[in-house]
Amino acid sequence: MTSRTVLLVDDSRVARMMTRSVVEKSCPDWTILEAATGEEALEYVAASVPDFILMDVNMPGMGGLETARLLSERFPAIALSLLTANIQDSVREEAGRLGIGYISKPLKDEELIRFLTGGNGAS
Numbered sequence: 001m002t003s004r005t006v007l008l009v010d011d012s013r014v015a016r017m018m019t020r021s022v023v024e025k026s027c028p029d030w031t032i033l034e035a036a037t038g039e040e041a042l043e044y045v046a047a048s049v050p051d052f053i054l055m056d057v058n059m060p061g062m063g064g065l066e067t068a069r070l071l072s073e074r075f076p077a078i079a080l081s082l083l084t085a086n087i088q089d090s091v092r093e094e095a096g097r098l099g100i101g102y103i104s105k106p107l108k109d110e111e112l113i114r115f116l117t118g119g120n121g122a123s
Contacts, residue, residue, distance in 0.1 A: 003029045003030060003031070004027065004030050004031070004050075004051040004052065004116075005030065005031040005032075005033065005048070005050040005051050005052070006023055006027075006030055006031070006032055006033070006050055006051065006052040006053070006054065006116065007033045007034070007035060007041060007044055007045065007050040007052070007053045007054070008020060008023075008032065008033070008034045008035070008054050009034075009035045009036075009037075009038065009040075009041040009053060009054065009055045009056060009059075009064065009067070010036070010054075010055075010056040010059070010083070011036050011037065011056065011058075011059040011060060012056070013036070015056065015105070016034050016036075018107065019054060019083065019107060019112070020032055020034070022107065022109050022112050022113075023112070023116070025109075026109070026112070026113050026116065027116060033048075033050060036059075037059055037060065037061045037062065038055075038059060038061060038062030038063060038064060038066065038067030039061055039062050039067075041053070041055070041067055041071070042062075042067065042070065042071070045071060045074075045075060045078070049075055049077075049078060050078065051078070051079065052078070052079045052080070052081075052115070052116060053068075053071065053078055053079070053080045053081070054081055054082075054083040054103070054112075054115075055067060055068050055080065055081070055082050055083065055084075056082070056083060056084050057082055057084040057086040057091055058084070058085075058086055064082060064084065065082075065091070065094055065098075068080055068082065068095075068098055068100055069098060072098050072099065072100060079101075079115070080100045080101065081095075081100055081101030081102065081103050081115050082095050082100065082101065082102050082103065083103045083105065083107065083112075084102075084103075084104065084105060085104065085105040085106075087104055101115055103115060
């Protein structure tokens with residue numbers, strides 16, 4: 001598999017560590033970046049556009065949906081998926097409207113791998 005870059009965006013350090021572990025096992029040569037806020041994610045992407053972004057929804061400051069909306073508008077080629085415990089239909093529907101993936105927590109390794117190899121996420 002070609003070396004790629006994935007950005008993990010979650011205010012929970014533990015959640016980022018768990019997701020990082022799955023990515024490292026599945027894609028050992030990939031670069032993994034981490035952001036704890038939507039604002040930090042926007043800074044990372046402006047400096048170096050990743051191939052994939054996994055975004056939590058509920059974060060302090062700019063939430064995941066607003067961040068995803070901005071990133072989708074500015075960088076439509078990035079494969080972006082929400083990775084969230086927020087299972088409300090409205091969140092899933094908004095992900096669909098934005099044309100981004102939706103993966104629910106707790107994370108299932110096979111769903112994350114499918115997103116990273118196929119560019120879409122859905123649960």
